[in-house]
Amino acid sequence: MTRLSKTRRPLVAVVDTTFSRFDMGRAALKELSAFDVRTVRVTVPGIKDLAVECKRQLDAGADIALALGMVGSADIDRQCAHEASLGIQMAKIATSKHIIEVFVHETEAQDAQDLALLFDDRTRKHARNAARLLLDPRWFVKRAGQGLRQGRQDVGGLTA
Amino acid sequence: MTRLSKTRRPLVAVVDTTFSRFDMGRAALKELSAFDVRTVRVTVPGIKDLAVECKRQLDAGADIALALGMVGSADIDRQCAHEASLGIQMAKIATSKHIIEVFVHETEAQDAQDLALLFDDRTRKHARNAARLLLDPRWFVKRAGQGLRQGRQDVGGLTA
Amino acid sequence: MTRLSKTRRPLVAVVDTTFSRFDMGRAALKELSAFDVRTVRVTVPGIKDLAVECKRQLDAGADIALALGMVGSADIDRQCAHEASLGIQMAKIATSKHIIEVFVHETEAQDAQDLALLFDDRTRKHARNAARLLLDPRWFVKRAGQGLRQGRQDVGGLTA
Amino acid sequence: MTRLSKTRRPLVAVVDTTFSRFDMGRAALKELSAFDVRTVRVTVPGIKDLAVECKRQLDAGADIALALGMVGSADIDRQCAHEASLGIQMAKIATSKHIIEVFVHETEAQDAQDLALLFDDRTRKHARNAARLLLDPRWFVKRAGQGLRQGRQDVGGLTA
């Protein structure tokens, strides 16, 4: 594909947290380097800080944001994730731009290495999606209803 | 019915996902082709991306949107559906336009074929409703309180 | 009471659903015919469509809206009611006008006839309240803290 | 304290319900009569109507609002209270003014007399707080972290 001139390249905001146990922002940036997009990276303390930071970046010119966070294993953490997620919905509606929410639950994997791989895989796949939504939105239409997954195996589609 | 001139035909945005295991967008478009409406189709990754995409399409001129998604069977998926649904409420209030939410739960049917039929039936009935809200809103008034269902048998009305 | 001239009569939007098993809109309109108000009636598919339709009517000039819906007996229906209700709160705050939410749970009554009576009674009492909020807001102040109920017997007030 | 001239006295909106079994508005007005504030009183049917009525009063010039309501003992009532409360949060953010939420749960007391006393005490203490927020906001700073309660005994502060 011919590269876009630098000024026409869309801008992806990558927002992650210090709370997470994996450097999700770094994984996202690596993946995005293969795409014809510019990036800006910001890190905030925890998942409840993601929504407003995404909004700030989108207000400042980003075309899409990745909201990258880890949901802890404590009882209260699932409620925090719910609040963070609703904040992200508010930020999307306020900006009319996409924010791709990438949450990994600390309890999703069996050991530290599995967890790291899950973080890496899910973040990269969502990062690709963010770039595609800007550069090639028809990519998704062609794959509608095919049971695509991020961080897990695709499950496939059904036919009537 | 006399067809409306192309410029006067209302525009229906059909928004579905790659996460879904059924091509809901295609089913909706088929159904809408029998109505005097124009359509635009967009596909996003998952159900949490539906609300803002519907808002984007409504802001860009669509008169109504169909938000088509599958709710997965994992524990966290129901919470995601709740967040997606609240985002859709926000988008409706922000645009003052209808967004018809069509969610199918992966656990609603007993096997893959039943699930596919449920997807197809519910999507088509909701698609018809979207067209009617634009073209013939009195259709609903005539059927108020009659226990109509999408994806299931109508249950009928009560009398005092 | 002297009737208001037609142009000065406030406008009540009556919004109900085809999902409901009782024609709530009709019951509301009957009750409102005894009051010095104008009415407009719209029917939408389900309870999640009520909030935005109320907002549309309020934006278009209605002074108050009645959001009339039935909550189904399925497990997911209570969550839908919650989402519908939050949408209604959003619509109220966006318009600064009252929307009287009248929800009947399909499981509230023992048989079909009881349910029909409950629908009728609750809808009518709330319809009266809507008219009074516009025509005679002091009616409520005089009855503050008296344990008034719609669809059930009043429970009465306490004294310190 | 020298009384403020009438025009400089801040305005407190007292909003309560007919659903409540105690005349909370009356208790609030009694308490506020000892403060250098003007008052306006409105009564609405139930707790879900409080948020928008507070917003209407704040839009019309009130400086603060008291949202006074009783949460019933039925299962669904706690969810209603949650929705009412989120509506109140929305109204605060929309107006940038305080709304003091005073909810009494019908199940909090052992008998009718205890309940009436709880209603009275909690309402009065919150009413005082509303007046103080307008007239003497430093009052709260001096008592930060002291475990103050409304409707219960203060629990006191901790030291590091």
Add this chain to the structure above:
Amino acid sequence: MTRLSKTRRPLVAVVDTTFSRFDMGRAALKELSAFDVRTVRVTVPGIKDLAVECKRQLDAGADIALALGMVGSADIDRQCAHEASLGIQMAKIATSKHIIEVFVHETEAQDAQDLALLFDDRTRKHARNAARLLLDPRWFVKRAGQGLRQGRQDVGGLTA
């Protein structure tokens, strides 16, 4: 570090409650005195009052806010915290500024002294974060994904 001239120093709003059993505002102010920021302190009755007060301070010129509160041990208190937290999300989105939410649950510690230490530690660490977000946002990027905690030991990062 050279001190910023007074007029260029960013403003941190410190908002806490009288409900809390620990003077969180005082702890935050102590910590912030080591940073090149100006501060304003306000105290409100309880956690549900934090969101709008933060918004008021941010509207009036503060660059960031600390929302400091204690969540009580009663059953209803967790729901209140959820509502308070959603209000804080709304306030962030409305102002496009960060509000650092610092909630301590009364049940998190085993005795009064542990609880006081937890209050102190968590509040101070979050206060530092608030200052850093204004003065040195790159501090967080350098620590992305390192499992930082406030009020608990850092848990460390994973590697893929």
